[in-house]
Amino acid sequence: MADFDIELDASGLNCPLxxxxxxxxxxxxxxGQKLRLIATDTGADKDIAAFxxxxxxxxxxxxxxxxxxxxxxxxxxN
Amino acid sequence: xAKKFAIIASKGTLDGGYPPFILASTAAALGYxxxxxxxxxxxxxxxxxxxxxxxxxxNPAMPxxxxxxxxxxxxxxxxxxxxxxxKRKLKQKGVASIEELREICIDSGVELxxxxxxxxxxxxxxxxxxxxxxxGGAATFLEFSSExxxxxxx
Numbered sequence: 555m556a557d558f559d560i561e562l563d564a565s566g567l568n569c570p571l572x573x574x575x576x577x578x579x580x581x582x583x584x585x586g587q588k589l590r591l592i593a594t595d596t597g598a599d600k601d602i603a604a605f606x607x608x609x610x611x612x613x614x615x616x617x618x619x620x621x622x623x624x625x626x627x628x629x630x631x632n
Numbered sequence: 633x634a635k636k637f638a639i640i641a642s643k644g645t646l647d648g649g650y651p652p653f654i655l656a657s658t659a660a661a662l663g664y665x666x667x668x669x670x671x672x673x674x675x676x677x678x679x680x681x682x683x684x685x686x687x688x689x690x691n692p693a694m695p696x697x698x699x700x701x702x703x704x705x706x707x708x709x710x711x712x713x714x715x716x717x718x719k720r721k722l723k724q725k726g727v728a729s730i731e732e733l734r735e736i737c738i739d740s741g742v743e744l745x746x747x748x749x750x751x752x753x754x755x756x757x758x759x760x761x762x763x764x765x766x767x768g769g770a771a772t773f774l775e776f777s778s779e780x781x782x783x784x785x786x
Contacts, residue, residue, distance in 0.1 A: 571726070
């Protein structure tokens with residue numbers, strides 16, 4: 555996974571907390587900065603993609619390693 | 633312009649309270665303007681002393697560790713026990729509490745509207761409810777839902 559500016563570990567948290575935590579973190583970030591989100595919620599695979607798409611914060615990378623899933627999200631304009 | 637999401641929350645049980653708060657908080661995170669209209673038993677979700685319960689009584693779909701016949705479910709304390717078990721399970725699975733989700737809704741600008749007719753009907757006082765809520769009637773809801781992208785009755 556490429557470089558990131560901020561890492562957020564939402565492991566152990568269930569729906570909708572990974573999305574809500576990501577939202578909160580992204581609110582404090584600057585356009586172009588990258589957030590690496592780690593989660594164990596299997597529902598987050600699709601949820602984070604939907605969140606990224608609907609809020610125009612591109613999901614640059616996603617992979618699963620064991621129980622952990624890693625999302626690289628770029629903070630979009632505004 | 634932001635998408636709009638209108639919800640009617642009519643249930644005040646623990647399991648009935650999750651869907652409106654989960655969907656509202658998530659919709660707010662996705663950039664929606666969200667309003668929840670709390671009516672009838674849903675008003676319990678606006679209480680300061682929030683303590684929603686769950687009961688297996690009249691709910692044959694509720695998973696139980698051992699089968700409990702309905703006649704046993706009326707025994708005092710079983711509702712308390714079922715609620716305690718459900719809350720423990722929710723915590724174990726990393727699910728946010730109702731209080732936490734309600735807090736996130738408020739912080740993210742979800743408008744919580746108490747149905748005035750049912751507030752009067754049940755003799756609720758303004759002081760029973762958390763601060764920052766508004767009140768309104770059927771027309772208030774319909775005005776917003778007429779422009780909403782999604783409307784749900786829960």
